[in-house]
Amino acid sequence: MALAREELSDPLLYQRYLRALRQYKDPQEEQLEPSPGHVIRFCHNCGQRAMFRLDPEGIWYECLHCKHLD
Numbered sequence: 100m101a102l103a104r105e106e107l108s109d110p111l112l113y114q115r116y117l118r119a120l121r122q123y124k125d126p127q128e129e130q131l132e133p134s135p136g137h138v139i140r141f142c143h144n145c146g147q148r149a150m151f152r153l154d155p156e157g158i159w160y161e162c163l164h165c166k167h168l169d
């Protein structure tokens with residue numbers, strides 16, 4: 100399966116990723132839900148909590164940190 104390179108290099112998407120990571124690290128913000136189609140979970144590939152993005156087909160979650168598909 101080919102990865103959508105354009106989406107991964109989208110600066111807006113990357114900023115959302117960074118913002119979500121900051122929110123997650125702030126205890127007061129921890130209850131906020133990630134943006135739709137995104138979840139924060141433990142990635143077994145890169146070994147850290149990362150933002151995952153549900154792909155357009157709704158089948159795979161992609162780790163935005165290491166691009167691992169789960």
Ligand SMILES: [Zn+2]
Pocket residue numbers: 142143144145146147149162163164165166167
């Ligand atoms: Zn990962």
